[in-house]
Amino acid sequence: MDSVALSMTRSFNRQIGYTRRLTPQDQARFLTAVSQFAQDPATPGLNFEKLGGGPKSNLWSLRASQELRILLAVDDGQFVFVNAGRHDVMYDWAKRRDHYVDLASEDLADLQVTVPDIPLSLKRASTGAPHQPSLPELPEKEPDAPSRAPSKAESAPTDPQLIQELIRRVFRGDFEEWQLFLHPDQGPFVNRHWSGAARIRGAAGTGKTVIGLHRLAELARRYPDDKVLFTANSRSLAELLERRFRNLPMASSNVEFANIDRIVYQYDSWTPAHFSLVDQTFEAACKELIAGSPLERISRDYLKEEIERVIKGNGLKSLEDYLSVERIGRKRSLSQNLRKLVWELFELWAGKLSERNAVTFADKRIRVRDAVQRLAQAPYRCVVVDEAQDVTLVELQLVRALVAGDPRNPVPKDGVLILDDPAQRIYAGGYRLGWANLDIAGRAQVLTENYRNVPTVYRAAMRVRGRELVALDHEDDRYILDAEPGFHEREDEKPNLVLVDCKCELLYLCEKIREFNAAERYGTNEIAVFLKHNSQVEATIRFLQSEGIPCVQLTRDGFTGDGIRVGTYDRARGLEFRAVFLPRMGSAQFPESSGEADGERESFDPDQDLESRQLELDRLYVAMTRARELLLLIADEEPCEEIRRALGEEIILRDLRGQSIAGPTPTQ
Numbered sequence: 001m002d003s004v005a006l007s008m009t010r011s012f013n014r015q016i017g018y019t020r021r022l023t024p025q026d027q028a029r030f031l032t033a034v035s036q037f038a039q040d041p042a043t044p045g046l047n048f049e050k051l052g053g054g055p056k057s058n059l060w061s062l063r064a065s066q067e068l069r070i071l072l073a074v075d076d077g078q079f080v081f082v083n084a085g086r087h088d089v090m091y092d093w094a095k096r097r098d099h100y101v102d103l104a105s106e107d108l109a110d111l112q113v114t115v116p117d118i119p120l121s122l123k124r125a126s127t128g129a130p131h132q133p134s135l136p137e138l139p140e141k142e143p144d145a146p147s148r149a150p151s152k153a154e155s156a157p158t159d160p161q162l163i164q165e166l167i168r169r170v171f172r173g174d175f176e177e178w179q180l181f182l183h184p185d186q187g188p189f190v191n192r193h194w195s196g197a198a199r200i201r202g203a204a205g206t207g208k209t210v211i212g213l214h215r216l217a218e219l220a221r222r223y224p225d226d227k228v229l230f231t232a233n234s235r236s237l238a239e240l241l242e243r244r245f246r247n248l249p250m251a252s253s254n255v256e257f258a259n260i261d262r263i264v265y266q267y268d269s270w271t272p273a274h275f276s277l278v279d280q281t282f283e284a285a286c287k288e289l290i291a292g293s294p295l296e297r298i299s300r301d302y303l304k305e306e307i308e309r310v311i312k313g314n315g316l317k318s319l320e321d322y323l324s325v326e327r328i329g330r331k332r333s334l335s336q337n338l339r340k341l342v343w344e345l346f347e348l349w350a351g352k353l354s355e356r357n358a359v360t361f362a363d364k365r366i367r368v369r370d371a372v373q374r375l376a377q378a379p380y381r382c383v384v385v386d387e388a389q390d391v392t393l394v395e396l397q398l399v400r401a402l403v404a405g406d407p408r409n410p411v412p413k414d415g416v417l418i419l420d421d422p423a424q425r426i427y428a429g430g431y432r433l434g435w436a437n438l439d440i441a442g443r444a445q446v447l448t449e450n451y452r453n454v455p456t457v458y459r460a461a462m463r464v465r466g467r468e469l470v471a472l473d474h475e476d477d478r479y480i481l482d483a484e485p486g487f488h489e490r491e492d493e494k495p496n497l498v499l500v501d502c503k504c505e506l507l508y509l510c511e512k513i514r515e516f517n518a519a520e521r522y523g524t525n526e527i528a529v530f531l532k533h534n535s536q537v538e539a540t541i542r543f544l545q546s547e548g549i550p551c552v553q554l555t556r557d558g559f560t561g562d563g564i565r566v567g568t569y570d571r572a573r574g575l576e577f578r579a580v581f582l583p584r585m586g587s588a589q590f591p592e593s594s595g596e597a598d599g600e601r602e603s604f605d606p607d608q609d610l611e612s613r614q615l616e617l618d619r620l621y622v623a624m625t626r627a628r629e630l631l632l633l634i635a636d637e638e639p640c641e642e643i644r645r646a647l648g649e650e651i652i653l654r655d656l657r658g659q660s661i662a663g664p665t666p667t668q
Contacts, residue, residue: 008081011565019059024066030084031435032181033064039187045250050074051091057099065249074100113583174298179576180244182214183207183451190214197400197416197438199388202447204625205458208419209574211447212384213245217383219414220252226381228255229402235259235391236554237574241386254630256380260395261361263402267368273358275653281356285349296339302332302608307346309429312362313392315369319343328430365394381412387573388420393431400436407437424467426570426619428611449484452576455629460495460650461624464642465617493626493632497585497639497647499655505583505634506540507658510547512632513564516579522548522630526578528565530623532616534593536584569619572626582628586637591616617642 036043047063060083062070069090073081081443082101083093187210189200202208212230219228230245242257258266262653273281282304290296294304310330316322322343323336353359359367372379380402385391389397397407401667403415418437422430433440441451450458454600485651500508509529515521531537544564552559554567554575565577584590591613626633633643633651647653 005468006079006081006436008302012081012083026064028181029064030070033062033068033070034081035184036187037062037183039184040191041189043191044218045248045409047346048062051099052095052351054099059094059099059101061094063538072105074088075103078103097423113352125240141175159514175267180210180213180248181451182210185449186211186214186447189445190218192413194417194443196411196413196443197418197433197440198443198445199418199420199433199440201420201422201446203421203450204424204461205452206451207446207451208397208421208447209241209386210421212386212417213241213248213525214291215417216245217248217252217386220255221250222414223381223398224252224254226254226377228382228384229380230255230384230386231263231399232259232386232574233395233487234387234571234573235262236559236571237387238262238263241574242375260365260391260398263398263429264361264365266363267573268372270359270364271358272361272364273353277356277358278360281352281358282349285345285352289341289345293341294338295345297605298332298338299608300613303342303345305428306330306334306342306361307349308362309392309427311343311346312360312366313394313429314431314668315366315394315397326432328432329425329428329611331614332605332607347352354375362392362394365392365398369394372516373396373406375401375405378403378405382414382417384417384419386419387424388418389422389425389430390427390573392429393435396433396436396438400438411438422626424573424618426573426615426622428615452628454493454629456494456650457629458625460631460646461621463646463650464624466614492659494652495627495633496651496652496654497633497635497643499638499653499657500634500636501657505636508634509581510544510549511581513544513549522579522590524563525565527581528554528567528572528575528577528579528626528627529581530567530572531582531584532567532569532590532619536569537566537568540583569623570621575626577626578626579627579630579632580623580633581632583634585639585643586635587640588637590620590640634655 002220030305033046037046037048041048045063047061049061051057051059051061058073058075060072060074064070064084066089069087070081071090071094073080073082080101085093144464186207190199200208200211216228216230230238230241232241238257238259245255245257246250273598283300286300286303310316310325311322313596314321314325316325319340322340327334341550376400383399383402385396385399386397391655400407400411400416402409418438419439453461496627498508513527516527517524529540531540537553541553544551544566550561550563551566552561552563554565554571557565565575633639638644643651
């Protein structure tokens with residue numbers, strides 16, 4: 001394999017690393033571009049091209065962002081970074097030097113970096129051969145190579161010390177830039193050519209969403225005349241990721257972002273029934289059927305989930321289908337007789353909705369899936385679906401139809417990319433990809449390194465959640481729940497559980513936020529507070545605002561404005577903050593069994609309660625792993641056993657009960 005060493009002038013090194021005239025954001029952009037170039041000079045968005053100036057010219061331009069450029073001198077097999085700055089300033093600088101830098105007179109610093117597969121145009125430039133105006137096609141990677149993550153030797157030609165320095169600077173720089181940072185090891189996932197549907201799976205913090213966004217930009221470049229789509233279950237997540245994506249230098253106009261329900265509305269304008277009508281008709285059906293039947297021992301919430309997530313979520317059309325379906329993710333077994341009764345409840349509920357000329361959102365999704373499968377032409381060339389562990393089979397079939405149309409049609413090359421983590425599911429149920437006619441054989445990748453959380457935060461979250469997994473797609477599925485730290489040498493503070501006196505949790509929360517603000521440790525937009533229920537969220541916002549602390553609520557419609565982000569565990573998906581607070585962690589408030597939630601503790605079923613408890617822990621795991629650096633749990637009583645087992649080793653206990661906390665006693 002042809003290769004060449006990179007180097008930089010010492011003045012360039014000082015300029016991007018030690019002067020005060022560059023913002024942390026610009027530093028991060030420059031260093032990211034250097035790293036991406038070292039890995040692959042043809043990385044989309046870098047726009048590596050030779051400047052003018054005649055045959056003597058040896059200066060080339062590299063794009064770090066819309067406004068920023070890096071200049072390289074290419075001469076006698078040397079590739080040297082010589083200057084970096086604003087677009088116009090760099091081009092003026094090059095023009096004053098007739099687009100030439102005498103490398104023999106420069107003080108060079110070897111980067112100890114090897115660039116693989118140098119394009120022919122670069123070789124010609126370095127030997128004085130005629131210049132080719134654009135980069136030729138690099139050799140494509142063999143489609144559908146073996147299903148494994150690339151080894152570091154294959155995917156990261158850069159020196160580890162350079163990578164660590166790059167990460168340290170990006171980590172310490174602008175937080176929004178950090179959230180788009182693609183680790184050099186992950187580049188091959190972005191540039192792969194897949195012959196059909198593919199899946200990237202990994203634990204929290206392994207970079208699935210970042211890979212998905214960069215992959216989206218690559219697909220838009222690869223198929224410029226077609227539309228590509230990024231979708232997810234959550235509307236707020238889709239809108240947030242669109243804002244991030246538009247900040248990428250390679251962002252393209254043929255990319256669309258829409259959550260699944262927004263797509264559903266595009267193809268079916270009939271408004272689904274209001275949740276109050278849905279609840280009323282379901283309760284009426286339950287009262288009519290359940291009294292005195294074996295279903296009486298099953299909570300109403302569980303029965304409703306069974307119908308919405310298993311029967312409707314899988315698009316089941318007959319009792320026979322339901323009797324034979326594998327109820328993935330459901331721990332409580334249902335006998336054939338119980339399933340018949342559940343189906344009877346489903347039909348009775350459907351009849352009551354029909355009497356009111358109403359449908360649920362689950363019904364609407366089925367109708368739209370069928371409609372899109374009948375389209376003469378699929379509306380998109382490629383789709384990336386994030387947080388796929390929480391979509392239903394019907395929603396996944398809809399995603400497939402958006403690029404393939406009829407379910408008998410094959411998925412086109414690069415057509416569907418699925419990003420998921422079974423440990424982060426927040427809804428009941430599940431599916432197998434084969435049920436949606438999605439074959440990922442040879443195109444399933446597993447991420448094993450956590451690049452988001454300091455190791456102590458991730459270990460604490462894993463210890464609390466446990467290693468319980470939903471059923472996987474194949475017996476040999478190599479999903480690794482434990483992720484290794486992707487890099488080190490970061491601030492590594494263990495999470496704390498703070499015990500305070502009764503009704504003092506929010507008061508202590510205010511005290512810590514003020515402490516961080518005074519020390520300028522975190523910006524208000526870099527802090528989040530997560531709770532279980534919307535009622536708790538609303539009460540917390542009212543209290544924080546009464547204490548003069550600005551807040552922004554995370555809702556299904558997203559969020560805008562400056563302030564501490566406050567939302568439910570469910571709204572935490574896909575987000576990342578430098579500091580996360582989790583109040584209300586006493587055992588009376590977390591977790592709660594399905595029976596307790598319904599006021600039916602006496603009819604509690606062990607398997608049903610175990611399933612409900614694991615979903616609660618999955619949601620908490622999602623919330624805990626949103627913290628990049630600092631995680632603080634707050635309780636006014638002893639926590640549940642899952643949190644207690646992490647105390648000492650992964651979580652530090654601080655008992656402040658009986659100690660005074662400044663401020664008035666809050667009303668919670």
